Amino acid sequence: MNHSETIEHYSYLIYRSMKKLNIMGHYDEFLQIGREAVWEASKKFDPLKGKFEPFAYLYIINRMKTAMTRMNRLQGRYIVMSDTFLELNGSVINPMNEISIEEKYFHGLTVKQREVMVERFLNNRSVEETANYLGITIDAVKNRTRDAKKIIIKTLENDTSS
Helix, strand or coil: CCHHHHHHHCHHHHHHHHHHCCCCCCHHHHHHHHHHHHHHHHHHCCHHHCCHHHHHHHHHHHHHHHHHHHHHHHHHHHHHHHHHHHHHHCCCCCHHHCCCHHHHHCCCCCHHHHHHHHHHHHCCCCHHHHHHHHCCCHHHHHHHHHHHHHHHHHHHHHHHHC
């Protein structure tokens, strides 16, 4: 089977996965994630280890759960940032009139701390991904994140007291 035939033939697994996970928002995005997962599962499947359908179903479910986790993490960051801005300024900020987050909150960080914070929180990378991307250890990422957070918290406290 070619790419589109494989996806079409196993589309019921995608819809079943979306129903099981109660996916209601970002429907098209999860549909695409499911399609990609079916195709990847078809490439990695070993017929000697069992049937394709259960393998593909678990593959789809896991890819969708990973996507949900990333979306929730990203959405949580945006909500926290929005709440922080509302708390600090008492009104909604028009992002077009504001200086960037980096300029406002990262100015007191070292270059290495800034790199880690940008990758972790603005580029949404995990600790491991950040370490690999920057070519440093996981401990270095954790330490720089911890130290940078302390500096940013002090910056926020100074902003609120001003």
